Amino acid sequence: MLNFSSVLTLFVLFFVSANASAIDKVFPGNAIINSSINDVDTICKSLVQTQGYACEEHKVTTEDGYILSVQRIPAGRSGKTANKPPVLLQHGIFVDAATWLLNSPDESLGFILADNGFDVWLANTRGTKYSSGHTSLSPNDSAYWEWSWDELVQYDLSALVQYVHYKTGQKLHYVGHSLGTLIALASFSKQEKLINMFRSAALLCPIAYLNQIQSQLTKVAAQLHMAEGLYNLGYHEFPPGWDVLGPILEKICNETGCNCSDIMPALTGPNCCVNASKASVLLKHEPQPTATKNIIHLCQMIRTGTIAMYDYGSEDENKKHYGNPNPPAYDMRNIPRELPLFLGYGGQDMLADVDDVEALLNDLKDHDKGELFQVYSEEYAHADFVLGVNASQVVYHPMISFFNLH
Numbered sequence: 001m002l003n004f005s006s007v008l009t010l011f012v013l014f015f016v017s018a019n020a021s022a023i024d025k026v027f028p029g030n031a032i033i034n035s036s037i038n039d040v041d042t043i044c045k046s047l048v049q050t051q052g053y054a055c056e057e058h059k060v061t062t063e064d065g066y067i068l069s070v071q072r073i074p075a076g077r078s079g080k081t082a083n084k085p086p087v088l089l090q091h092g093i094f095v096d097a098a099t100w101l102l103n104s105p106d107e108s109l110g111f112i113l114a115d116n117g118f119d120v121w122l123a124n125t126r127g128t129k130y131s132s133g134h135t136s137l138s139p140n141d142s143a144y145w146e147w148s149w150d151e152l153v154q155y156d157l158s159a160l161v162q163y164v165h166y167k168t169g170q171k172l173h174y175v176g177h178s179l180g181t182l183i184a185l186a187s188f189s190k191q192e193k194l195i196n197m198f199r200s201a202a203l204l205c206p207i208a209y210l211n212q213i214q215s216q217l218t219k220v221a222a223q224l225h226m227a228e229g230l231y232n233l234g235y236h237e238f239p240p241g242w243d244v245l246g247p248i249l250e251k252i253c254n255e256t257g258c259n260c261s262d263i264m265p266a267l268t269g270p271n272c273c274v275n276a277s278k279a280s281v282l283l284k285h286e287p288q289p290t291a292t293k294n295i296i297h298l299c300q301m302i303r304t305g306t307i308a309m310y311d312y313g314s315e316d317e318n319k320k321h322y323g324n325p326n327p328p329a330y331d332m333r334n335i336p337r338e339l340p341l342f343l344g345y346g347g348q349d350m351l352a353d354v355d356d357v358e359a360l361l362n363d364l365k366d367h368d369k370g371e372l373f374q375v376y377s378e379e380y381a382h383a384d385f386v387l388g389v390n391a392s393q394v395v396y397h398p399m400i401s402f403f404n405l406h
């Protein structure tokens with residue numbers, strides 16, 4: 001009942017894609033997870049220049065030593081240099097910047113923004129294929145994976161925003177998907193001076209609260225402390241090999257009575273508008289690894305219904321890290337009211353599900369009314385917001401109008 005592709009769907013649960021059967025057809029067997037796939041290509045070379053766009057590769061080093069790769073598309077297809085502000089695009093978990101470039105130029109946000117005159121910057125989170133460098137560590141060291149999304153807030157986002165701001169001399173628009181929204185919201189809620197470098201933020205499939213998540217399997221995996229178990233066994237990079245994860249998932253599936261041969265729709269929601277034949281292109285780039293600790297942190301949110309820093313699991317350990325027995329909270333009500341926000345969410349999304357998004361909107365109820373824009377699509381699920389063939393009409397054009405106002 002549990003096959004490899006269905007396990008893959010768990011890896012990509014915060015993101016992907018068509019439906020399980022489409023992926024099964026395109027990717028039988030274990031050809032999917034193969035870290036040796038063509039590592040020499042850069043994103044600029046393989047996905048941007050091939051479409052006729054100029055592209056620059058940049059490297060940004062975070063304060064804690066991670067060397068992130070960033071791509072810049074400085075001009076539209078016509079060659080006309082951007083005359084609008086920079087936009088930083090931050091992908092979600094288990095993917096990288098390729099996610100913004102996989103459909104045709106008329107369908108992919110990275111290209112659409114460039115063609116609309118924006119100066120496009122594409123982030124790649126630490127640990128992903130093109131951002132696996134570090135000043136002293138290698139991904140083979142478990143210390144390399146000793147982080148959760150707290151560090152993405154504190155170090156990655158901060159370094160990227162400052163870099164783009166420095167290079168362009170301009171405040172930037174931000175687009176996040178999924179985990180890319182959580183780190184922005186957490187950063188905004190801390191009201192640090194970084195916030196002055198943002199013009200506005202568009203949050204697609206916003207993740208703040210996770211406790212009403214619809215997916216039974218995800219909930220059970222969180223309740224069973226699956227990620228903690230893996231971490232304690234020494235698997236600090238996630239996903240570990242199939243040999244490790246397969247039996248665990250099989251057990252969870254058996255015990256919950258989940259039909260694991262069909263878990264994709266059960267996890268991400270039925271994506272209405274992802275072109276299944278694009279799955280092959282997509283899966284050449286994904287899934288990208290993350291830290292097991294990052295998964296643990298997300299599971300803590302599912303279990304507790306709070307948005308707080310990583311919980312070290314004991315009062316003593318938390319005191320050591322935070323000077324407090326409990327991890328400090330990120331309070332969404334602290335997000336500055338005048339920060340222009342655009343929220344795009346979908347009725348079929350089982351990760352950024354409507355109830356959890358409404359809890360976030362409730363926290364934002366005092367936000368300046370003119371500065372909070374919402375696009376809701378009844379048909380859209382999690383991946384439609386980045387890969388939907390008609391996302392340009394449903395989400396991107398309203399987003400561009402919003403950017404043009406700011």
Ligand SMILES: *[C@@H]1O[C@H](CO)[C@@H](O)[C@H](O)[C@H]1NC(C)=O
Pocket residue numbers: 030031034035036037038
């Ligand atoms: C992984 O990719 C390499 C290079 O493309 C190939 O030679 C190898 O057979 C692949 N391994 C698996 C397990 O698919």
Ligand SMILES: *[C@@H]1O[C@H](CO)[C@@H](O)[C@H](O)[C@H]1NC(C)=O
Pocket residue numbers: 138139140
């Ligand atoms: C990591 O380990 C693999 C397999 O043992 C090895 O091939 C690779 O060179 C190592 N990478 C680094 C950066 O040490």
Ligand SMILES: *[C@@H]1O[C@H](CO)[C@@H](O)[C@H](O)[C@H]1NC(C)=O
Pocket residue numbers: 247250251254
């Ligand atoms: C799960 O159930 C199947 C069929 O009932 C069985 O063959 C398999 O051994 C079970 N696996 C585990 C890990 O319990």
Ligand SMILES: *[C@@H]1O[C@H](CO)[C@@H](O)[C@H](O)[C@H]1NC(C)=O
Pocket residue numbers: 259260261262
């Ligand atoms: C599980 O889902 C698959 C695909 O939808 C279906 O073919 C199969 O019959 C289902 N199995 C059970 C036990 O419901």
Ligand SMILES: *[C@@H]1O[C@H](CO)[C@@H](O)[C@H](O)[C@H]1NC(C)=O
Pocket residue numbers: 275276277278389
């Ligand atoms: C889906 O992708 C294929 C291959 O790129 C393309 O031929 C087809 O026209 C696409 N369909 C839609 C609806 O965009």
Ligand SMILES: *[C@@H]1O[C@H](CO)[C@@H](O)[C@H](O)[C@H]1NC(C)=O
Pocket residue numbers: 272273379390393394
């Ligand atoms: C997008 O595609 C879906 C599925 O085909 C359709 O239901 C929806 O009406 C489309 N939306 C727009 C704005 O074209």
